Amino acid sequence: MTIHLQKEIEKLKTMILSMSARVEKNFHDIAEAVVKVDVETAQRIIREEKEINSIELEVEEECLKCLALYQPVAVDLRLIVAILKINNELERINDFSVNAAERVLDLSGLAMESSPFDIRGMADKVGRMLSMSLDALINMDPQMAVEVCNLDDQVDEINKTIFQQVIAQLKAGSPQVEMLLLFSSISRYLERIADLASNIAEDVVYLVEGEIVRHQNLEGYDFHKGR
């Protein structure tokens, strides 16, 4: 029976890694597309949403099957629970990429030379968090996962700054109200993606350390598993 479970787990790992590769690629593409207002890429990401959704369902069904049929415990249980949650977080990250893609289409109708905010800088940080959280998953590296969580505050700060800049420009009577609101939304989506990358990282900490670390500051986290 354990051999069957291990085979199922290997299959689940492959599925979640392929899902994460696609979601990560979509994110990097949309981050570039936002800066360049690249309509074609935006449309592709919107089109592919259904595929990602159906992969999410497949992974979830596989996880439920493993739980029901094999009643896994210990590291196997933690892995399947982590995959179940990460799967859901990846799908939501992709939803935000799709939201950003829709804003790109909105932006394309506006006369605008370039983004007035440091969206690229923010997207780079978020992209780094996402890549690190997935690397942490692949390498079962809780230290890298904790680093991801600690980066989240920086992204929150950038989002806050962009929001304040938008408010300031609106108060100053900027005529580009629509464009300002669209960038404010995009900044919010990026900030949410960073939150979800942090959630993935927290799931990795749970997977490896066996400790639920949500809703706590992970600076100076004590990696105490040490067997």
Place this chain on the structure above:
Amino acid sequence: MTQHKIQFSPVMRVRGLDLYYGTAQALFSVDMDIPKHQVTALIGPSGCGKSTFLRCLNRMNDLLGSVSIQGKIEMDDGTDIYDKHQDPIQLRRQVGMIFQKSNPFPKTIYENVVYGLRIAGVNDKKTLDQVVESSLTRAALWDEVKDRLDQSALGLSGGQMQRLCIARAVAVGPEILLMDEPCSALDPKSTAKIEDLILELRGKYTIVIVTHNMQQASRVSDYTGFFYEGKLIEFDRTQQIFTNPKNQQTEDYITGRFG
């Protein structure tokens, strides 16, 4: 041994327990506190010493001539159960045992339940009637047998026989119930009844159960001890053992990677 900091009031303290069958050592310096009014499951592969350990807790091993024991097992009042002044019969009243194969006597259901009391010299009909009803009720068997107490216990189903044995153990007012794979010969429905019963009895009695069925250990117990090659490898809260064991051997065993 790997153990988290856990706090409970122990009903028994085992310290440095070594056991030999002749010259072959079967238990190696086992330390364990048995938590009071909780269910403790002992798991481990065949031959790991878990049943041997269980039998030490009411000196069942005394009945095998070749067994020798070193170390201490103290009750919560400080008495050492292996003290030479300790009466093993009295001890076994305090620490009852339920075996893998149910072993009702070839007597009526009623007489099975009161057997221990009769041996102790209790013959008052009213007292015995009360004990029969309360013990069978505690063993979740009363409703099924109350109209046929005078019939032979050997006519009961396997699951009912096992519950009758639990009633018989409960009737003499023990503090601790030891169960050695009590469900291994039962179908899933009877197993579920025994498991429900274990959860019912918890809080009134201390239960120590040896089981090969790890799902059973995780369902019914509050604490779990993992034995391997005669050593207690890890002892912790059951939830901890089954979600995040601290010892690699425990993890390998419960995830089916060996054993």
